[in-house]
Amino acid sequence: MARSHIADAAKVVPLAAAVTTLAETIRVALAEEIIAGRLAPGTEIDEQQAAERFGASRTPLREALRELAAAGLVTIEPRRGVRVAALTLERLGEMFEVMAETEAMCARLATHRMTAPERFALQALHEASAATVGAGDVGAYDALNREFHSALYRCTHNGFLAEHAQALRLRLAPFRRAQLDGTDRLRRSFAEHAAVLREVLRGDGEEAGRQMRAHMLTAGASLASTMRGPG
Known part of the structure; x- marks a missing residue:
């Protein structure tokens, strides 16, 4: 039954995630x-x-x-x-700190509130992104990455929090996309998602939140490194 749910979810995900305006x-x-x-x-x-x-x-x-x-x-x-505009690394750090705490809360609440079909769908999203990592396709991975995070927002079943997280995500979208261009960032981002998903499936909301916080702060650090440039 679980495999059937995962297969069904995987069929829908790429179509929804691949649209780029x-x-x-x-x-x-x-x-x-x-x-x-x-x-x-x-x-x-x-x-x-x-x-x-x-x-x-x-x-x-x-x-x-x-x-x-x-x-x-x-x-x-x-x-x-x-x-x-002039953007300082300090400002960038502040932005990712707020995003990290917001996403950690979403991961923690979603772990305890999501339904079984929602768990299958989240797992399917993660599995679908594996091929994009292997191909080094940043655009396709970014689309599935956005959907992975958005799914966790929805799974909190807290409309206000989901709206807040989505609005914050849209505001930081250029930075979140750019950090994926860092060296080996796709593979590491995928591994970080796997760590979050593992805790979600285990039902450990606190650890899922910690893993998500670390994931977002690592993304911010990767982007800061890109902005500083070599040397």
Whole structure:
């Protein structure tokens, strides 16, 4: 019975997780350039040039810029345009600290509140991401990674907490995606998910929360290392 539930869940997961909008493609590309330092703080992002570069209209471009502004990566000022913001490592650490505590709470509550079908679905999500790790497919892994975390939010069966966690996740989305580009980060992220899942399936909410907190703080440290660059 368990295998049947897992197989059914695995069929649905890739379709739901693989959808990528043009706005998201633009957001990811610009975020990676900003975080890697290829777009320096203060650099103006010309909307017309950016739209032409991505072969997009102003609508998806502006949606991407709004998301980047919410994450603190750019500033948008009326009549003055869009500029790359200065982001300190201290600020980044604060953001991931809040995210780590929020996700730890979600993992702890979800462990005790999720239903059997929800457990099977979470396990299926994790198993589906294994192939993307082997292929080194960051985009596909990122989509399944988002769904893994979102599933835990829903499994808390606390609507307010789930909404808060999702809103925070959206705000930090550019950073969470960029940290996956770190050396061997896909494999390590997958192993960290496995540790969380193991405790969830064992029913140890406290340990699941601790593993999730460590997972998020490790992600933040990986991103900080990327931003500091070599040396």
